[in-house]
Amino acid sequence: MAKENIIEVQNLKTYFHTPEGIVKSVDGVSFSIEKGKTMALVGESGCGKTQTSLSLIRLLAPTAKVSADKIEINGKETKDYTKDQARGIRGKDISMIFQEPMTSLNPVYRVKRQLEEMIRLHQPELSKQDTYQRALNILTRVGIPEPQERIRVFPHQLSGGLRQRVMIAIALASNPRLLIADEPTTALDVTIQAQIIELLKEIQKEMEMSILLITHDFGVVSQMADTVSVMYAGKIVEQGSMKDIFEDPWHPYTRLLIMSIPGIKVKRGGRLETIEGAVPNPMNFPPGCRFYPRCPYAEERCMREEPVPEVIGGRMVRCLKRGVHDGR
Numbered sequence: 001m002a003k004e005n006i007i008e009v010q011n012l013k014t015y016f017h018t019p020e021g022i023v024k025s026v027d028g029v030s031f032s033i034e035k036g037k038t039m040a041l042v043g044e045s046g047c048g049k050t051q052t053s054l055s056l057i058r059l060l061a062p063t064a065k066v067s068a069d070k071i072e073i074n075g076k077e078t079k080d081y082t083k084d085q086a087r088g089i090r091g092k093d094i095s096m097i098f099q100e101p102m103t104s105l106n107p108v109y110r111v112k113r114q115l116e117e118m119i120r121l122h123q124p125e126l127s128k129q130d131t132y133q134r135a136l137n138i139l140t141r142v143g144i145p146e147p148q149e150r151i152r153v154f155p156h157q158l159s160g161g162l163r164q165r166v167m168i169a170i171a172l173a174s175n176p177r178l179l180i181a182d183e184p185t186t187a188l189d190v191t192i193q194a195q196i197i198e199l200l201k202e203i204q205k206e207m208e209m210s211i212l213l214i215t216h217d218f219g220v221v222s223q224m225a226d227t228v229s230v231m232y233a234g235k236i237v238e239q240g241s242m243k244d245i246f247e248d249p250w251h252p253y254t255r256l257l258i259m260s261i262p263g264i265k266v267k268r269g270g271r272l273e274t275i276e277g278a279v280p281n282p283m284n285f286p287p288g289c290r291f292y293p294r295c296p297y298a299e300e301r302c303m304r305e306e307p308v309p310e311v312i313g314g315r316m317v318r319c320l321k322r323g324v325h326d327g328r
C-alpha cells in the first residue's frame with residue numbers, strides 16, 4: 001500500500017530581502033512526513049529550521065519571499081497561497097507549539113478564554129456549556145490536575161511545565177493533522193522534559209497526528225522521531241530513518257551532532273561539547289560544500305564542488321566524501 005503523507009515539500013526556498021543583501025535562510029529544502037509519524041528537523045541554531053516551519057504556515061517577516069515546487073499539506077497544494085489563505089491551514093491542518101509558552105499564550109487572558117476561543121474557531125456548533133466541557137476535557141487529557149481551578153488562572157500563575165501543557169492543549173484543541181513542535185522541551189528541566197515527550201507521543205497515537213519536531217538536541221530526537229532530516233546552512237544534508245541515522249550517520253555534520261549527545265552512546269572522554277567554528281552567514285555562504293570550513297574530513301575539492309543529494313537505500317546524503325569518513 002502506498003504510504004500516505006500528511007505533508008510533502010519540494011525545493012522550498014525562503015529568502016529575506018534586506019538592505020544588506022539576500023539572506024538565504026532556507027535554500028532548497030525537500031521532505032515529507034507520513035500520517036501519524038514524527039520527523040525531526042535537526043541542526044544548530046541559525047541553520048534555518050524555524051524559518052522552514054514558519055514558511056509552511058506563512059508566519060514570516062514581511063521581507064520574506066517563499067518559493068517551492070510543492071508544498072502539499074493534507075492533500076492541498078499550498079505553495080501559491082496568500083497570507084489569508086494560509087491562515088485557513090493554521091489550526092485545522094497545522095498547529096504549532098514553541099519552546100517558550102509565553103510567546104504563544106496571551107498573558108492578559110485567562111486559560112479559559114484562550115482555550116475556548118480555539119475550540120469555538122473549529123467547532124462553532126458547540127454550545128457554551130459543551131465548549132467549556134471540551135476545554136476541561138482537553139486540560140485533563142494533557143495532564144493538568146484540578147482543571148476547574150487551572151482554567152481560571154492567567155498563564156503566568158502556572159509553573160513552566162503546566163504552561164507547556166496548556167500550550168499543547170490549545171494547539172490540540174483544533175484537532176490538527178500536523179503538529180509543529182519547535183524545541184518543545186528545551187526550556188524545561190529533565191523530569192518535566194521526559195513527561196512532555198511522553199505526553200506528545202501518547203496524544204499523537206490517539207489522534208493519529210503527525211509531528212514535525214524541530215530541535216538541536218539529538219537526545220530528544222532519539223526519543224521521538226521516526227525519521228530525521230539534518231539541516232545545515234539552509235539545506236538538508238542528510239535524511240533517513242532514525243535508526244539508520246543514529247547507527248550509521250553518513251554526513252560528518254550528523255556524526256558530530258550525535259557525538260555531542262550527553263550519555264551512554266559515546267564514551268565519556270570522547271564526547272564533544274560543541275562543534276568547532278560557526279554556522280556560516282546565510283547572506284554569504286562559502287562556495288562548494290557549506291560545511292567544509294568546519295569539516296574534519298574536508299579536502300580541496302570540497303571547497304569547489306557543491307555536493308548534490310545522493311539517494312541510496314531510502315536514505316539521502318549530500319557529501320562528496322561519503323564513503324571515506326565512514327570506512328566504506
Ligand SMILES: Nc1ncnc2c1ncn2[C@@H]1O[C@H](COP(=O)(O)OP(=O)(O)OP(=O)(O)O)[C@@H](O)[C@H]1O
Binds near residue numbers: 043046050
Ligand atoms: N526577518 C529576518 N530577516 C533576515 N534574516 C532572518 C530573519 N529571520 C531569520 N533570519 C535568518 O535566517 C537564518 C535562519 O534562521 P532560523 O531561525 O530558521 O534558524 P534556526 O535553525 O531555527 O535557529 P534557532 O534554533 O535559533 O531558531 C538565520 O541566519 C537568521 O538570522
